Amino acid sequence: MNVDVAQAAAAVMPYVTAVAGAYGAQTLEKLRDQALDQASDATVGLGRRLLNRILGREESREVIEGALVEVGATPDDEDTVASLRLQIRKALAADPALAAEVAQMLQSGSAVTAGDHGMATGGDVSILASSGGVAAGMIHGGVSTSGNPPLPGAGQA
Numbered sequence: 001m002n003v004d005v006a007q008a009a010a011a012v013m014p015y016v017t018a019v020a021g022a023y024g025a026q027t028l029e030k031l032r033d034q035a036l037d038q039a040s041d042a043t044v045g046l047g048r049r050l051l052n053r054i055l056g057r058e059e060s061r062e063v064i065e066g067a068l069v070e071v072g073a074t075p076d077d078e079d080t081v082a083s084l085r086l087q088i089r090k091a092l093a094a095d096p097a098l099a100a101e102v103a104q105m106l107q108s109g110s111a112v113t114a115g116d117h118g119m120a121t122g123g124d125v126s127i128l129a130s131s132g133g134v135a136a137g138m139i140h141g142g143v144s145t146s147g148n149p150p151l152p153g154a155g156q157a
Contacts, residue, residue: 003099009089011106012054015047016088017081020071027072028065031055050105057098060091 022044023030031051051068055061067084074080092099 003092003096003103005089005092005099008092008099008103008106009085012050012088012102013081013085015043015050016068016084017047017071017075018043019047019051020068021075024072024075025069027068046105050102053101053105054088054091054098057091057095059094060087063087064091 019031020027031048055064064084064087067080067087070080071077071084092102
């Protein structure tokens with residue numbers, strides 16, 4: 001598998017920065033806590049798995065850990081994020097097998113997200129509703145399960 005390492009490093013960053021933003025200065029400690037992976041949302045969970053795999057490369061671990069600590073302390077600083085992305089890109093460029101594995105993780109672990117009070121799922125899913133519930137493959141607009149539903153507006157019927 002031929003992987004564009006710059007593109008792969010850029011694709012990793014939303015997940016990595018989500019981990020750093022969620023864990024802050026304790027990012028490295030919390031990365032090692034497997035129980036957190038179960039409780040993490042999809043983006044942070046994938047970010048943890050990606051970082052654990054990337055940090056498994058001994059030759060680049062120390063420099064990536066240093067950059068990760070900086071991003072954890074200042075996750076909104078574009079320069080620290082760029083520094084971490086550069087170190088990840090260098091690690092992927094130096095290890096084609098790692099780059100291929102990370103690319104595969106990104107493809108198979110695509111995160112699906114939902115807002116407050118929402119539920120999101122990805123992959124093959126069966127949908128079933130009972131007891132007045134709502135089941136749908138795709139919903140555009142609001143959904144309410146309390147009281148009578150609103151009447152459709154003009155052009156919605």
